[in-house]
């Protein structure tokens with residue numbers, strides 16, 4: 335049992351229930367190294383704890399300017415910002431904070447400590463931010479080393495409280511600069527789902543299942559060890575900044591989930607080249623939730639939406655809501671073989687799609703033989719993409735194919 339932490343500020347007492355912090359992280363509440371790496375397997379509570387630590391600091395220490403940063407600005411709203419916001423709310427601390435949803439900032443009225451946000455992709459905004467006193471880099475492996483060095487330079491000058499950069503990430507690639515970078519005054523902690531008492535059973539099952547599917551995946555995502563994914567399926571994706579203003583056709587791919595993510599991808603087709611845009615990537619969406627999310631996506635009645643054919647009831651319900659849905663051709667091998675030969679572009683904003691592409695791999699059995707099927711993990715947008723591209727090409731006789 336841990337005691338609740340009592341913090342006094344200007345006659346205001348905050349209670350933070352330290353019982354809710356996963357035990358493995360408790361010692362880190364007072365860890366003051368300049369660089370704090372919290373890395374490891376999926377679902378180990380890294381992000382949640384970091385939000386807890388920063389919230390506690392914002393209550394205990396005055397005049398902070400915490401920077402919440404990620405590679406792509408657009409992704410901060412649904413990750414660090416929403417995590418902190420909901421933590422403030424469930425901790426009953428809402429009345430002490432000014433929350434600015436528009437500019438993604440949070441301000442503690444009692445301690446004068448604030449949280450501001452910026453993406454590495456938003457160089458102008460980053461340049462204009464001064465007086466940062468600590469920082470949280472979420473999904474730090476998304477950053478190039480030069481991005482990190484720039485951020486590191488922003489944390490300087492005198493401040494009353496300790497200055498710290500917290501980096502949270504999965505150890506996906508042993509050759510990543512984060513694994514080789516030697517930094518003085520750094521502290522590294524590896525955690526796994528076993529350290530998170532709040533992990534849900536279904537997700538635990540998905541992680542444990544990886545052992546049967548692919549050792550390397552299991553090592554990285556369940557055991558939190560640095561690894562290298564070798565049998566990547568789609569090597570042809572390229573990231574570009576601008577998509578064509580005019581396209582020939584627009585199609586959609588939809589993968590249903592509930593415990594897993596529901597994924598919706600929009601694909602612009604121009605001159606037989608595919609341009610992708612991820613639209614929905616959320617867990618625990620009921621069909622009603624999904625329909626209301628889809629209604630916000632400006633999907634035309636005439637646009638084809640290819641989705642998981644194993645769920646005819648959900649398809650029927652979407653149809654009744656005026657979506658032009660079709661059951662996808664789910665042949666995995668043929669579908670993948672087809673998609674592999676297509677020219678496909680993505681952009682930096684497709685954070686989840688780009689992440690899935692980087693780890694979407696063929697299974698390898700214990701004898702090292704490559705199998706014809708992908709590892710079933712982080713594959714929701716990959717399925718949605720295949721449903722759309724492959725099924726649409728079959729429907730129209732393969733006209734949308736371009737051999738590289």
Ligand SMILES: Nc1ncnc2c1ncn2[C@@H]1O[C@H](COP(=O)(O)OP(=O)(O)OP(=O)(O)O)[C@@H](O)[C@H]1O
Pocket residue numbers: 354355356374375376377378379380381382383503504530532533534
């Ligand atoms: N202290 C906590 N109290 C309540 N829920 C928690 C706590 N810590 C983690 N969780 C829950 O456990 C799940 C996984 O936590 P989190 O997202 O922080 O893991 P992660 O290590 O950042 O995962 P990933 O590697 O996928 O980014 C989330 O649903 C989160 O809400």
Ligand SMILES: [Mg+2]
Pocket residue numbers: 380381382502
């Ligand atoms: Mg996380």
